[in-house]
Amino acid sequence: MKTEIMSQKLNIGLFGFGVVGEGIYKVIEEHPSLGAVVKKICIKHPDKKRNADPPLFTIKATDLLNDPEINLIVELIDDSVAAYEIVSTALRKKKMVVSANKKMIAEHLSELLKLQEEYEVPFLYEAAVCGSIPVIRNLEEYYDNDLLKSICGIVNGSTNFILTRMIGDNLSYEDALLQAQQLGFAESDPDLDVQGVDAANKLAILLLHAYGILAKPDKLLYKGITRIHLNDAKVAGEKGYKIKLTAQAYKLQGGKIAAFVLPQFVTGESQLYNVNFEYNGVVIESKLADKQFIYGKGAGRYPTSSAVLSDIAALRYLYKYEYRKLHGANKFELSNDFYFKIFLSFPEWNQVNKWDFEWIEESHNTEERQYLIGVIHKQKLADASWFKHNDKVSCIVMPQGIIEKETVLKRAMQKMSLQLAGVS
Numbered sequence: 001m002k003t004e005i006m007s008q009k010l011n012i013g014l015f016g017f018g019v020v021g022e023g024i025y026k027v028i029e030e031h032p033s034l035g036a037v038v039k040k041i042c043i044k045h046p047d048k049k050r051n052a053d054p055p056l057f058t059i060k061a062t063d064l065l066n067d068p069e070i071n072l073i074v075e076l077i078d079d080s081v082a083a084y085e086i087v088s089t090a091l092r093k094k095k096m097v098v099s100a101n102k103k104m105i106a107e108h109l110s111e112l113l114k115l116q117e118e119y120e121v122p123f124l125y126e127a128a129v130c131g132s133i134p135v136i137r138n139l140e141e142y143y144d145n146d147l148l149k150s151i152c153g154i155v156n157g158s159t160n161f162i163l164t165r166m167i168g169d170n171l172s173y174e175d176a177l178l179q180a181q182q183l184g185f186a187e188s189d190p191d192l193d194v195q196g197v198d199a200a201n202k203l204a205i206l207l208l209h210a211y212g213i214l215a216k217p218d219k220l221l222y223k224g225i226t227r228i229h230l231n232d233a234k235v236a237g238e239k240g241y242k243i244k245l246t247a248q249a250y251k252l253q254g255g256k257i258a259a260f261v262l263p264q265f266v267t268g269e270s271q272l273y274n275v276n277f278e279y280n281g282v283v284i285e286s287k288l289a290d291k292q293f294i295y296g297k298g299a300g301r302y303p304t305s306s307a308v309l310s311d312i313a314a315l316r317y318l319y320k321y322e323y324r325k326l327h328g329a330n331k332f333e334l335s336n337d338f339y340f341k342i343f344l345s346f347p348e349w350n351q352v353n354k355w356d357f358e359w360i361e362e363s364h365n366t367e368e369r370q371y372l373i374g375v376i377h378k379q380k381l382a383d384a385s386w387f388k389h390n391d392k393v394s395c396i397v398m399p400q401g402i403i404e405k406e407t408v409l410k411r412a413m414q415k416m417s418l419q420l421a422g423v424s
Contacts, residue, residue: 007035007316007317008035008071008316008317008318009035009036009037010034010035010036010037010071010072010312010315010316011036011037011039011069011070011071011072012028012036012037012038012039012070012072012073012074012312013039013040013041013042013064013065013067013070013072013073013074013095014038014040014041014042014064014074014076015041015042015061015064015073015074015075015076015077015083015086016042016043016075016076016077016078017041017043017050017052017057018076018078019301020076020100020301020304020305020308021041021074021076022050022051022052023301023302023305024038024074024076024305024308024309024312025038025041025052026051027305027309028312034309034312034313034316035316036072036312036316038056039056039067039069039070040056040057040058040063040064040067040070041056041057041058042057042058042059042060042061042063042064043057043058043059044059044077046059061085061086061089065086065089065090065093065095066093070095071095071096072095072096072097072098072312072315073086073087073090073095073096073097073098074097074098074099074308074312075087075090075097075098075099075100075101076099076100076101076308077101078101080101080103080104080107081104083099083101083104084104084107084108087099087101087104087112087123088108088111088112088115091112091115091116091119091121091123092115092119094119094120094121095121096121096122096123096124096315097121097122097123097124098123098124098125098127098308098311098312098315099123099124099125099127099128100125100127100128100304100307100308101125101128102125102128102129102198102201102202102205103192103197103198103201105125105128105201105205106200106201106202106204106205106216106217107201107216107217109204109205109208109214110214113214113323113326116320122315122318122319122320122321123320123321124311124314124315124319124320124321125205125311126307126308126310126311127304127307127308127311128202128205129155129202129205129206130153130155130202130280130282130294130296130298131157131280131296131297131298131299131300131303131304131306131307132296132297132298132302132303132304132306132307133280133281133282133294133295133296133298134294134307134310135153135206135282135284135294136205136206136209136321138284138294139151139206139209139210139284140209140321140322140324143210143284143286144286145210145211145212145325145328145330145332146330147286147287147288148210148211148251148284148285148286148287149250149251149285149286149287150248150249150250150251150283150284150285151206151210151247151248151249151282151283151284151285152246152247152248152250152272152282152283152285153206153246153247153248153272153280153281153282153283154244154245154246154247154272154275154279154280154281154282154298155198155199155202155203155247155280155282155298156193156198156199156202156245156280156298157185157277157278157279157280157297157298157299157300158180158185158186158187158190158193158194158198158278158299159193159194159196159199159224159225159245160244160245160275160276160277160278160279160280160298161176161180161183161185161186161277161278162176162177162180162186162194162225163176163225163228163233163242163243163244163245163263164276164277165179165180166228166230166233166243167233167236167237167242167243168276170230170233170234171230172230173225173226173228173229173230177190177194185277185278185299193224194224194225194226195223195224195226196222196223196224196225196245196261196262197217197222197224199222199224199245199247199261200217200218200220200222200247200261201217202247203217203220203222203247203248203249203259203260203261204216204217204220206247206249207249207257207259207334208323208325208326209321209323209325210249210325211249211251211257211325211332212323212324212325212326212327212328212330212331212332213257213259213332213333213334214326215259215334220259220260220261221259221260221261221262221378221381221382222260222261222262223261223262223263223387223395224245224261224263225243225245225263226391227391227392227393227394227395228243228263228394228396229345229369229394231345231368231369232343232345232394232396235343235345235371236265239265240267240268241265241266241267241399242265242266242273243263243264243265243266243396244263244264244266244272244275245261245262245263245264246261246262246263246264246266246272246397247260247261248260248261248402250402251332252335252338252404252405253404253406254335254405255332256332256333256334256335256337257332257333257334257335258334258335258338258378258402259334260378262340262395262396262397263394263395263396263397264396264397264398264399264401265343265396265397265398265399266399267399270283270399271283271291271293271295275295278297278298278299278300279295279296279297279298280295280296280297280298280299281293281294281295281296282294282295335378336378336379336382337377337378337379337405338377338378338402338403338404338405339358339375339376339377339378339402339403339404339405339407339408340375340376340378340381340397340398340401340402340403341361341373341374341375341397341398341400341401341403342373342374342375342376342381342395342396342397342398342401343371343372343373343395343396343397343398344371344372344373344374344393344394344395344396345369345370345371345393345394346369346370346386346390346392346393346394347368347369347370347392348370349370351386351390351392351393352372352384352386352393353384353386354372354374356376356380356381356384357372357374357375357376358374358375358376358377358408358412359374359375359411360372360373360374361373361374361375373398375403375408381395
């Protein structure tokens with residue numbers, strides 16, 4: 001006997017009518033099979049001409065939040081403070097919510113989780129991470145956290161576009177950024193993207209769905225691409241590497257999780273090597289499935305709209321994140337006790353402290369830049385003044401850049417044994 005799955009009619013209150021909001025409205029209007037209707041749209045500037053019936057628009061958030069017929073709030077504004085007020089109020093009123101605001105979500109994950117549980121209402125945000133790539137839903141549904149080994153992704157299209165141009169066209173960071181802005185891939189104020197903040201926000205969200213870890217984005221180790229020098233791109237090309245800003249979560253031997261956002265050299269063997277321009281890509285590795293790769297456009301009108309519409313469609317059948325990894329028996333924690341193998345470039349040797357490193361594998365002197373490859377403890381890197389404050393020092397993680405504590409201890413013991421035996 002065929003079982004019919006019941007769906008509910010969605011009456012939507014839409015916050016924001018920019019390129020994504022307008023796109024969502026048009027798709028819903030043109031596809032009644034979605035079982036949804038936009039009942040009211042809250043906007044900031046009422047005098048602006050818009051392609052929808054004027055009676056739909058209001059400047060009062062309460063017209064949406066207090067309407068008993070509206071059962072779904074779709075939040076698509078760029079103000080994270082106002083977005084949190086909208087989303088939290090909607091959840092308290094037992095309205096379902098869809099949002100694409102990664103900054104707001106990452107900064108308020110704990111509070112939003114409590115509201116979902118208290119008021120028993122779903123809150124979906126696939127569009128907040130990697131645009132059209134369904135990475136959150138995949139982590140929620142298909143990967144057990146005890147078997148999940150790592151996530152490594154290019155999660156910011158603006159920085160990926162800039163790095164692609166630097167290596168492919170031999171452009172300086174400044175020229176590549178200007179081109180990204182002219183083409184609409186970077187904002188006029190690109191700091192959240194190029195400083196790594198946007199990627200750190202997305203990593204905080206991924207950590208929750210991958211390992212059940214609640215982490216504030218500002219507590220994660222992150223650095224963007226503003227220090228990448230044209231010579232670094234040339235070195236990458238000579239070695240057959242590309243430079244990518246990667247967000248990573250990696251399970252260490254002891255079971256804790258190493259997590260960070262840093263520029264990294266990737267080789268042609270990596271699935272991320274050919275993720276170029278504004279595209280995003282995520283490699284998920286598990287004990288049983290090995291490596292799986294998800295690829296697509298990470299930002300823009302259509303990719304974001306695709307993810308928002310997917311969440312809206314899922315709510316017709318009352319889909320919700322279950323956060324099983326957060327509530328499960330296996331509890332994971334972030335670790336500070338691991339090491340990086342990193343590539344540094346800098347104008348003068350007095351700008352870095354070589355004693356911060358466990359060991360240095362290579363060093364080179366040129367007229368323009370100095371280079372070294374060495375192994376450094378995560379906390380020493382995070383605390384180093386040259387890493388935190390010196391914008392002349394470029395730091396790039398090597399391809400196999402995470403070094404386990406046990407490996408470093410083993411090397412130290414071998415070195416000690418050789419010294420005791422009189423071998424220099």
